[in-house]
Amino acid sequence: MKIRVGFGYDVHRLADNRDLWLGGVKIEHTQGLLGHSDADVLIHAICDAILGAANLRDIGFHFPDTADEYKDVDSKLLLAKTLEVITEKGYVIGNVDATICAERPKINPHIPQMQKVMAEILKISQEDISIKATTSEKVGFVGREEGFAAYAVALIEKK
Numbered sequence: 791m792k793i794r795v796g797f798g799y800d801v802h803r804l805a806d807n808r809d810l811w812l813g814g815v816k817i818e819h820t821q822g823l824l825g826h827s828d829a830d831v832l833i834h835a836i837c838d839a840i841l842g843a844a845n846l847r848d849i850g851f852h853f854p855d856t857a858d859e860y861k862d863v864d865s866k867l868l869l870a871k872t873l874e875v876i877t878e879k880g881y882v883i884g885n886v887d888a889t890i891c892a893e894r895p896k897i898n899p900h901i902p903q904m905q906k907v908m909a910e911i912l913k914i915s916q917e918d919i920s921i922k923a924t925t926s927e928k929v930g931f932v933g934r935e936e937g938f939a940a941y942a943v944a945l946i947e948k949k
């Protein structure tokens with residue numbers, strides 16, 4: 791069995807009059823993340839980790855932000871397509887571990903729902919998708935509430 795690991799990182803700016811989507815879940819907040827898609831920073835970092843593990847470039851390569859097709863797209867669709875791309879190359883996902891960096895709102899209460907939504911899309915157990923959240927202690931762009939960042943690693947296997 792061949793085992794590979796990949797890493798993903800993403801940032802989106804916070805803006806008024808935008809919905810906040812994180813891990814495929816809509817969260818009540820005074821602002822949302824800005825982007826060509828729904829700007830789900832957590833899903834994007836996870837997509838990049840999975841694609842990176844398979845050495846299949848990154849999310850921008852597969853789903854360009856210049857394409858009208860991906861304007862305001864639901865990132866859950868990108869996650870599903872990411873799974874398709876690595877499945878074609880013969881890989882299955884072992885596990886995913888991710889961290890969201892956000893000053894506000896509280897992310898922890900939403901984590902079980904994010905795990906449920908993303909595990910279903912990735913066809914893995916909720917046990918195999920770990921999500922953590924941290925603030926930035928009011929330091930830097932996350933601390934100033936200018937944006938959110940997300941980091942992820944993914945392990946994939948080929949039988």
Ligand SMILES: [Zn+2]
Pocket residue numbers: 800801802825829830831834
């Ligand atoms: Zn993104």
